[in-house]
Amino acid sequence: MEMDRHGHAMSGTGDEAARHYERALDALLFFRGEVADEAQAMAAAAPRSAMAQVFGAYLGLLGTEEKEAAAARKSFSAFLGAVDLAGLSPRERMHAAAADAWLDGDMFRAGEILGELSCEHPRDALALAVGHQIDFFSGDAQRLRDRIGGALTSWDADDPHFGPLLGMYAFGLEESGHYSHAEETGLRAVERHPRDVWGIHAVVHTYEMRGRFADGIRYMDARTADWADGNFLSVHNSWHYALYALESGSIERVLAVYDNTLHNESSHAIAMELLDASALLWRLLLAGVDVGPRWATLADAWAGREDGAYYAFNDVHAVMAYAGAGRIADAEQLVKDRELWLARTDPAVSNQAMTREIGLPVCQALIAHRREQYTRVVELLAPIRYRLNFFGGSHAQRDAIQRTLVEAAIRSGRHDDLARTLLSERISLRPICPYNWQARARLADRLGDPGQAVAARTRAEQQAAAGAAALG
Template sequence: MAGDRHGHPMSRTGPEAVASYEQALDHLLFFRPEVAEASGRVLAAAPHSVMGNVLAAHLGLLGTEEKDAAEARTAFERFKEHAHRGEMTPRERMHVAAATSWLNGDIHRAGRVLGEISVEYPHDALALAVGHQIDFFTGDAPRLRDRIGGALSAWDPSDPHYGPVLGMYAFGLEESGHYEQARESGLEAVDRRPRDVWAIHAVVHTYEMQGRFADGIRYLDTCADAWATGNYLNVHNWWHYCLYALEAGDTPRVLEIYDAALHHAQSPGAAMELLDAAALLWRLHLADAETGERGARLADAWAARHDGAYYAFNDVHAVMAYVCAGRLAEAERLVRAREAYVAGGGPRTANRAMTADIGLPVCRALVAYGRGHYDEAVDLLLRVRHRLGEYGGSHAQRDAVHKTLLEAALRAEHHALARTLLSERINLRPVCPYNWLAQARLADGLGHGAQAAAARTKAADQAAEGAVALKR
């Protein structure tokens, strides 16, 4: 029986298919679009390859696209009709169970099974990579860190895939608050493999979470050739660049990047890219910034997808786009559709729970905010603000919702709540011009002119370094 380069046997997979599988795995770890073609070559050479079919199933799921997932489910069920469990290795049977669980809507069980694989087979890079993304999609920071950390010591640093495994660990460390260790691990991973865009992304997150936005701008500029084009993560890393530019107060630069990279006429309309565009426009909307027709064009792109209930995190960003465009009727129509989905029968899938518990309250709050019903937005978000991780994403992504709560509190003149929220934010991230500008607005509302002026001065001083970095 042929096997991969780590000695894992691969049933019904000849040498040619194994070679293509290794190429596909390499592309997957580095977020290269060539992964789809390489995966196709595996199945062309070995249509009944267990791991080839498992890989194809996961590729249909990782983009959080409902239609891709449905096609992957059909193909995988067809594969299982002709597969014989007796011919599979124990590892392969576990992989089939994990893929089946996710395809059937139980993403949490899929993550647990992949974790069991990593315990027994720590060099199984597919189990680590897919499990890591599941932890991201479910917002499970401790598991995002420990899934990789638990396998890392089994890897030889000379292994070509040690770098991307270390890069995954860096992101898990960052989401768990270990910023210095995360940055060191991420930089080491990039030093090993300079085009490791996930490791670059992990480093970028550490700068974001520590308010080191000028350092983040300089870092992304330094390694732009590695991340800015030609990979599935380039739009997301441009989004991070925009977050830095927002802190520096350079809205024109933000809109320039938005038009060039985040959303334009040639954008493919993929959910993972549209949500970055929506998340950025929403932050601009909270700041009352003028964005022209961008909101309408983005809302059109979301509407053209005709998404069903598949991933609550995506639904929230679709609603952001509709509200930014002033198309509240469409936002409310999506909310009603998800309410019907939750109320309907059927299995309680992970997404059904995410939608009921987190997605719908957030969507309703966004609509309320769009209508100027700030008290209602506050009430809805206060109930879920400490549970937002349950519907996925990173701390940086979920901060858009936390900012919505703060903005609603300020506009509703809930001064005590706004003071509390700002105290939380400033003590956690003292270098953040947004926080200090919000503090100034609160002081204005309380009639504390001197405090407002001091907060604005602090915000301007902090933004200045980022502005210098942008002009380099």
């Protein structure tokens, strides 16, 4: 029986398929495009290999693309119907159970199974990497941190995969609020592998969350050759760069990043890239920036996908695009479709609860905001503001929704106490953030406190100037 590099049995897998597995795993850990080709080559070399079939199933799921998941479901079901599971190793059966659960829509159960697997086999890099992404998709910061942390001491620091595990751990640390430790760990990961784009991504998050956007700009500029192309994360990391530019007040630079990288005529209509485009334009909308025809083009891209109910986080960003483009009827139709879907869907499907509890209220709030129904926005978002993580994404990604609540509270003219509280929370947590101080100035204007308004605007201008200097 073939073994992987860490001594895990791979049933029905010969030497050639095993080589393709190792290359596919390396590509997965470093977000390289050849992962699909290597996984397909493994399956072609050993079609009855459990790990080949499991790997293919995971790839069909990790992109949060409904159609890819459906194709993976069909292929994996055929495999399960033809294989004797009793002949697989216990580890392989756990992988098969995790893939099967996720393909059936129970992402939470898949994450639990992979967690159990990692406890028994802490050197299974595939289980750790896939479980890590599930924790990200479900917004579970503690598991995002501890799934990797619980396995790290079982690894030799000289192992080639130890570096990307550090990058994953750094992201989990950052999402859990351990910013300094996360930065240190992420830098260690990138020192080992300069093109570890997930590690770079983790470091970038630590700067974002602490308002160190000037440092973030310098860090990303110094490493452009390592993250800007040749990987699946280049668009997302460009989105982070655009956030730094936005805090620095450079709208021209923000739009240049959008046009050159986030969305243009050469872009593929991939959900994970479209949602970055939506999230950036929505922040510009909140700031009162006219982005011209960009909303319309982006809304067309979302509409062309004809998505069903698959992942609530994607739905929210589609609604952002429709609302931003003024296509309120399309946004409302998506909401109606999801309401009908909820009525007929098994509660065991993870996206059912994610849609019901978070996705739909957020979608409705975005529509209400576009209609300038700010009190309605507050009614929808205030009760769930501490649970937004439940439908996935990072703190940085979900901040577009948090800012929507802040803006609605200020603009409604009826929620001054809430607006003050929200801004106090934000400023206390992240005192270096021009947006926070600008919003505080606008609230002070509304409340007739010119002294506080001037002081807040001065703080915002000083902080933005630091970032502008880094942009050059």
